[in-house]
Amino acid sequence: MDAVILHIEPQSPEPIYRQIGDQIRRLVASGQLTPGTLLPSVREVAGTYAINPMTVSKAYSQLEAEGVLERLRGKGMAVAAQSPAAALPDRWTFIDPALDAVVRQARELELDPEAVLTRLEQKLGRKSP
Amino acid sequence: MTISNTLTSTYALQAQQLSKRYAGRAVLEGVSLEVSPGTILGLIGRNGAGKTTLIRAMLGLIQPDNGEARVFGDPALQLTDATKSRLGYVPQQVDTFGWMTAEQMFAFVGQFYPRWDAGFVAHTLTRWTLPTNVALVKLSPGERQRVALIRALAAQPDLLVLDEPASALDPVARRELLREIATRAAESGTTVLFSTHIVSDLERVASHVAFMHGGRLILHDELDALKERHVRLHIPAATAQQLHTRLPGELSRRHTPGGDLVVVIMRPSQGTPLPLAGHADVRADRLSIEDLFVEVAQ
Incomplete structure (x- = not known):
């Protein structure tokens, strides 16, 4: 895996170590990173984004503790042979933030919840407009 | 990666109740700050907040009216040659x-x-x-x-103190400086203190952040903890009118032109439930460091 695959936003309210952790979990869950794949070194990730190496270490250690990554002697971090299903996000976690935003905006606009559901069903192709 | 010195009891920098007045105006008001070895501390504040004065007082370059500063355990006003040789300081004006x-x-x-x-x-x-x-x-x-x-x-040096280093550098050189600072802190245990008003620089490399405002230190914590613990509540006017007391952990509050209330709260940890969680009309937003600074430095 190449360090540039990650997308780091230092200005985000999300701490950088969480951004790294979430993205690697997602890449593993979706099969884009397969068991045994080597991760870029802490130095490489930190250098690519001019971020603190401690932050990268923190993310890697957490993923190691969860069993998503394993440390290979002399080689560095790799995707664990068997990633525990519990540590990996299911598909809902990808779409939940967008759904939360819809709920918030619907409230702000004082839209009828039933009408919002109907609109959503139309978009999903379950109901004709 | 080794973090040398972390276990020694001596702080790289230590300020206790530093105060300084210039021409009757308080520039530092009782500032206490401790910086452990290996830390990258970003000191942020608006122009005139007292950042440069704090740095100069911490290094013994000016004498405070009250309080004391230490560098690697030495009183800042009487640094030994051995301690001076461990220190690298770059002022804004050289x-x-x-x-x-x-x-x-x-x-x-x-x-x-x-x-x-x-x-x-x-x-x-x-x-x-x-x-x-x-x-x-x-x-x-x-x-x-x-x-x-x-x-x-x-x-x-073991301790690097940089006063507004970003102002002299273009974006490419700034990125190189940040990379250099971060690598040294992680690999050699170098302690770094840098002041800036460019928040994005600090967000990349700082392990800790200190906010200065009006001569006081208003927040000082790990960068990640600042992001995880602070939340901004947006309370519509109708609900705000029923609120007569401060909220738990309240740091700042302001009214919007429309009469809504905006409150920043600090939780003991990220898992602590938010106040007013039962009110469906109260919106909770997490804050970037810049948003947090703007909210609390009003």
């Missing part, structure tokens, strides 16, 4: 060795530092496009600060 060229200055200064990195000097002078054969006094203030940054980094 005015030393003006009659020398950069080349002469580096050759002269380099002999005093046992860990002087001449290769770093040569490499960075080219990268940061600095003339080496012109008297330093003829350089622009930004160029002189860049020369001073190279000098401080080449000596490989």
Whole structure:
């Protein structure tokens, strides 16, 4: 895996170590990173984004503790042979933030919840407009 | 990766109740701050918040009216030569060795530092496009600060103190400086204190952040903890009218022109439930460091 695959936003309210952790979990869950794949070194990730190496270490250690990554002697971090299903996000976690935003905006606009559901069903192709 | 010194009890920098007045105006008001070895502390504040005065008082370059500062355990006003040699300080305005060229200055200064990195000097002078054969006094203030940054980094000090280093650097050179700082802190245990008003620089490399406002230190914590623990609540006017007391952990509050209330709260930890969680009309947003600073530095 190449360090540039990650997308780091230092200005985000999300701490950088969480951004790294979430993205690697997602890449593993979706099969884009397969068991045994080597991760870029802490130095490489930190250098690519001019971020603190401690932050990268923190993310890697957490993923190691969860069993998503394993440390290979002399080689560095790799995707664990068997990633525990519990540590990996299911598909809902990808779409939940967008759904939360819809709920918030619907409230702000004082839209009828039933009408919002109907609109959503139309978009999903379950109901004709 | 090794973090040397972390277990020693001595702080790299320590300020206790520092106060300073200039012409009757309080510039520092009871500032206490401790910086552990290996920390990268970003000091942020608006212009005139007291950042430079705090740095100068912490290093013993000015005498505070009250309080005490220490550098590696030494009283700041009486630093030993041994402690001075561990310190690299780059002020905003550099005015030393003006009659020398950069080349002469580096050759002269380099002999005093046992860990002087001449290769770093040569490499960075080219990268940061600095003339080496012109008297330093003829350089622009930004160029002189860049020369001073190279000098401080080449000596490989245990403690680097940089006052607004970003103002002298273009975006590419700034990124290089940040990378250099972060690598040294992680690999050599270098302690770094840098002041800035550019929040995005601090967010990349700082392990800790301190907010200064009106001569006071209003927040000081790990960068990640600041992001995880602070939440901004947006409370519509109708609900806000029923609120007669401060909320738990409340740091700041302001009213919007429409009468809504905006409150920033600090939770003991990220898992602590939010106040007013039962009110469907109250919106909770997490804050970037910049948003947090703007909210609390009103």
